[in-house]
Amino acid sequence: MKNSNPILSMRNITKIFSGKVRANDAVNLDVHPGEIHALLGENGAGKTTLMNILSGYYRADEGEIFMHGKPVLFKSPRQAIENGIGMVHQHFMLVPQHTVAENIALGLKGLPFVFPLRIIEGRLREFVSKYDLSIEPGARIWQLSVGERQKVEIIKVLIRGARVLILDEPTSVLTPEEIDRLFRILKKMKAEGKAIIFITHKLGEVLEISDYITILRKGRVAASLPSSAIAQKEEKAKAELALKMVGREVILDVKKKHVNLGDAVLEVKDLLILNDRGSEAVKGISFSVRRGEIFGIVGVAGNGQGPLVEAITGHRPISGGGCTVTGEIGYIPEDRLNMGSVPDLTIAENSILTQYRNSCFSGHLFLNLPSIQEWAKKLIAMFNIMASGVNTPAKQLSGGNLQRLILARELSRNSSLLIAEQPTHGLDVGSIEYVWKSILEQRKNAGILLVSGDLSEALALCDRIGVMYHGKVTIFTGPFSNKIEKIGLKMIGM
Amino acid sequence: MELQTFIIDTLSRALAYGTPLLLGTLGEIYCERSGVLNLGVEGMMILGAFAGFVTTYATGNPFLGVLAAAIVGGSASMIHAFFSITIKTNIQVVSGLAITFFGLGLTGVLGRGWEGKPLDASLPIIGSPFLESIPVLGPIFSGQSVLVYISIGLALILWFILFKTSWGISIRSAGEDPEAADALGVNTSLVRYLCVLTGGVLAGIGGAYLSIDYRPSWTQGMTVGMGWIVIALTIFSFWNPLAALIGSYLFGSLFYLSFKLQPYLAPELLMIMPYLTTILALVLLNCSKTFRRRLGVPAALGLPYNREEK
Ligand SMILES: Nc1ncnc2c1ncn2[C@@H]1O[C@H](COP(=O)(O)OP(=O)(O)OP(=O)(O)O)[C@@H](O)[C@H]1O
Ligand SMILES: [Mg+2]
Numbered sequence: 001m002k003n004s005n006p007i008l009s010m011r012n013i014t015k016i017f018s019g020k021v022r023a024n025d026a027v028n029l030d031v032h033p034g035e036i037h038a039l040l041g042e043n044g045a046g047k048t049t050l051m052n053i054l055s056g057y058y059r060a061d062e063g064e065i066f067m068h069g070k071p072v073l074f075k076s077p078r079q080a081i082e083n084g085i086g087m088v089h090q091h092f093m094l095v096p097q098h099t100v101a102e103n104i105a106l107g108l109k110g111l112p113f114v115f116p117l118r119i120i121e122g123r124l125r126e127f128v129s130k131y132d133l134s135i136e137p138g139a140r141i142w143q144l145s146v147g148e149r150q151k152v153e154i155i156k157v158l159i160r161g162a163r164v165l166i167l168d169e170p171t172s173v174l175t176p177e178e179i180d181r182l183f184r185i186l187k188k189m190k191a192e193g194k195a196i197i198f199i200t201h202k203l204g205e206v207l208e209i210s211d212y213i214t215i216l217r218k219g220r221v222a223a224s225l226p227s228s229a230i231a232q233k234e235e236k237a238k239a240e241l242a243l244k245m246v247g248r249e250v251i252l253d254v255k256k257k258h259v260n261l262g263d264a265v266l267e268v269k270d271l272l273i274l275n276d277r278g279s280e281a282v283k284g285i286s287f288s289v290r291r292g293e294i295f296g297i298v299g300v301a302g303n304g305q306g307p308l309v310e311a312i313t314g315h316r317p318i319s320g321g322g323c324t325v326t327g328e329i330g331y332i333p334e335d336r337l338n339m340g341s342v343p344d345l346t347i348a349e350n351s352i353l354t355q356y357r358n359s360c361f362s363g364h365l366f367l368n369l370p371s372i373q374e375w376a377k378k379l380i381a382m383f384n385i386m387a388s389g390v391n392t393p394a395k396q397l398s399g400g401n402l403q404r405l406i407l408a409r410e411l412s413r414n415s416s417l418l419i420a421e422q423p424t425h426g427l428d429v430g431s432i433e434y435v436w437k438s439i440l441e442q443r444k445n446a447g448i449l450l451v452s453g454d455l456s457e458a459l460a461l462c463d464r465i466g467v468m469y470h471g472k473v474t475i476f477t478g479p480f481s482n483k484i485e486k487i488g489l490k491m492i493g494m
Numbered sequence: 495m496e497l498q499t500f501i502i503d504t505l506s507r508a509l510a511y512g513t514p515l516l517l518g519t520l521g522e523i524y525c526e527r528s529g530v531l532n533l534g535v536e537g538m539m540i541l542g543a544f545a546g547f548v549t550t551y552a553t554g555n556p557f558l559g560v561l562a563a564a565i566v567g568g569s570a571s572m573i574h575a576f577f578s579i580t581i582k583t584n585i586q587v588v589s590g591l592a593i594t595f596f597g598l599g600l601t602g603v604l605g606r607g608w609e610g611k612p613l614d615a616s617l618p619i620i621g622s623p624f625l626e627s628i629p630v631l632g633p634i635f636s637g638q639s640v641l642v643y644i645s646i647g648l649a650l651i652l653w654f655i656l657f658k659t660s661w662g663i664s665i666r667s668a669g670e671d672p673e674a675a676d677a678l679g680v681n682t683s684l685v686r687y688l689c690v691l692t693g694g695v696l697a698g699i700g701g702a703y704l705s706i707d708y709r710p711s712w713t714q715g716m717t718v719g720m721g722w723i724v725i726a727l728t729i730f731s732f733w734n735p736l737a738a739l740i741g742s743y744l745f746g747s748l749f750y751l752s753f754k755l756q757p758y759l760a761p762e763l764l765m766i767m768p769y770l771t772t773i774l775a776l777v778l779l780n781c782s783k784t785f786r787r788r789l790g791v792p793a794a795l796g797l798p799y800n801r802e803e804k
Binding site: 055057076077078079081082087089093094095096097098102103105106107108111112113114115116142156338 | 654658659660661663664666667670671673674675676677678679680783787790793
C-alpha cells in the first residue's frame, strides 16, 4: 500500500495566529488511499489547525497542498469538499434545532429545489446497507446522543463524496460500544480505498486501528512512521509514542499516599431525580464522600450520571430524598465550552469566574484587574497552559488547553467538595499525568467526586467506586485489583 | 344584523390594515431567520411610503410607485446589511435604530411640500359580482386592493420556501448556526444579505401600500409605529410566515377596534409600542440560551459571523 501514490500531500504548511502563535511550522503530511493515518500530539500541538487548513476552514500562511499530485488551493470549506475532503470537527458542526435530514441536506449539491428532504431519506438507506450507519432522518439533533450525532457528521461527509475523511478526536466523547462501532465503520471505509486521518489522544486506539502515524510537537512534525515500526508489546509501544509526543517519559502510574479521612462533605440519601422527559433517571441512591477520599462514579453514559451531578450542583431539582453538601463545591463540568467557560471572555476573566467576589480580586465596587492578571499568569505557568497571553479570548485555546484552564481555576479554589466530570477527556498523556497528580493532591483538603467514563482512570485514582446502571448504584471499596471484572459486569447490568 | 355588519366591517378593515403589517413581518421573519436583527423596519417603511407616493404622484402610475418603494426600502436595508454582515460590528441594534431615525427625519424634511396633495391614481381593486355574492366572506374580501391578495400569496410562498426547499434550509441554518453552514460551503454572508434585502423590499412595499392605497396621501410619520408592531409580530408569530398571516390580521382588527373603542381605550397604548418592542428585542437577544431555544429564537440572531475566529 505504501508504494501507491499519496492521495494527499501537505508540504511545508505554516500557520501563524495573530502574528505570534506558530500553530503549524513547516509541516509535511502524506496520506495514501486505504490508509488510516493517526495524527498525534500534545494539547496545542497544532493538529486541529492543520486539519482546518486541509478542510479549507483556515488559510495557510505558507505551504502547498497536493491532491493526486496536483496542487490545489482551498479558499473555502466548499472547495475542499468539492475536492473530496471532509472533516468531522472536534466540536460538532450540526444545527441542534434542525432534523438529521435537514443537517445533511444543508449546502448539498444536486438536490432538487423543492422537497429536498425526500431524496435524503432514500440516500440514507444506502448508508445503512453499506456501512451499517442507521439513523432516523426526522429526529432533531438535540434529541440525539453524542454517538448518533457523530454518525450524522460522518454521513454528512460521506454523502458529499469524501475520499479523505478527517476525524478530530472522534472517540473522546463515545462509549466503548460506540467506539467499536465507529472502528468497524472506519475499517469498511478503508477497505473501500478511502483515506482516513484520525486524531486521538488515546494511544491504545492508535495501535489498534492505524496504519501510519504522524506526531506533531509544538507545531512541527516530531515523527512520521508506519505503525508496524512501533514496538510490538502494547505497554512499550505506548511509552514509545508518549515519549515522541511530549519529549519526556510519561509515567501513568500513580502512587497514592495515605491521607486521613475527615468528615463527610457530601451526603446523598435515597436520592430521586427525574430527567427532562419526567421519568426517573436516578432511583433512590445513597452514598457519601468524605474529606480525603476520592469517590468514583463510573458507568456507561446515560445511566443517570449526568442528572446526579446536575442535582448535586443545583442545576436540577431533586424529586425525593436528600443531598447535603458541606462547604463550597468546585466543579469541572464535562461540557467545557458552554458550562465551564465563557468563550468570548479572556483567559484572565475566565480564571476568576467562580471566585470573582474573593477579596483578592475585587474591592467593594470594582474588580482588581492587576491582581487578576497576576493570578491568571500564575495559573498559566502552574498548569502549563499554552496561550499567547492572559488577554486572549478563551475560545482561541486548543481543546485541551481550555480544559487545563478550567481545571486550574477549580483546583485552586480550595473548595471542600470537588466534582470532576471526565477531567481528562481530550487531554494528552502528559497532561493526564499532571491532572491525576493534582486531583490526588487536592484530596488533602477536599472530598472528590470523580465521574469518569474511563474505567482505568477510576481504578487508578479512586478509594471507592460506585457503578451506575439504570439509575441505581453499586459501591465497591478498593483495592480493586481482584474486582475489576465484577465492576465491568456491573456496568452492563450483570 | 347590527352585529354581523360590525364583524364584517372589522374583518374587512383588518385585512386592509393588516396588509402593511404582514408585508413588513414577512420581510423581518426572513431577516431574523437568517440571523440579522433589523430594528430599521419603521424607517424603511416610511421611506417606502414617501418614495411610493412621490413616484405615483409624478408618473401617475401606482405600480411604478410600488417599484420605487421597493428599491428605496431595499437600498436602506443594504446599509444595515453592510454594517451587520460585512463590517461584523456588534451594533446591529444601533444601525437598525439609526435607519429608523434617518428615515423618519429625512421624509419629514423632504415631505413638507407634499402634505395634503391628493393622489388620483390608485392600485386596482379586486372585486366581482360573483365574489360579492359569497355570504360573509364576499363582503370581507371584495373591494380590497390587489396588494392584499399579493401579500397573502406571498405569505404562502415564503412559508413554502422557508420550510420545504433547499434555500429554506440554508436560510434557517445561517440564523441558527452560521459556522455549521459555512463549514458545508454555504455562503452565509450572501444568504444574510439576500434575506435583509427581502426584508427591506417588503418593508418598502408595505409603506407604499399605506401612502398609495390605504390612505392615498402623504403625511409626515404616517407609518405611526407600524414598523415596531412588525418587530413584535415577528416574535409573536414565532418566525413563521403562516402565523404572521394570522397575527397581522389580528393586530389589524385590534387597530380598527382601538379607533372604534377610543373612548374606552387609551390611544397611548399604541404609542409605547416602539419602546416596548425595542426592549423586547433586546431582552430576547440577551436572555439565556435554553430560553431562546424553547421560544424558537434563531440561535445566532443578532450575532455577526467571523470565520477565522473560532
Ligand atoms: N483561532 C485561533 N486564534 C489564535 N490562536 C489559535 C486559534 N486556533 C488555535 N490557536 C492556537 O494554536 C495552537 C494550536 O491549536 P490547535 O487547536 O491546533 O491544537 P490541537 O493540537 O488541536 O490541541 P488539542 O489536542 O488540545 O485539541 C494553540 O496554541 C492555540 O492556542
Ligand atoms: Mg484539537
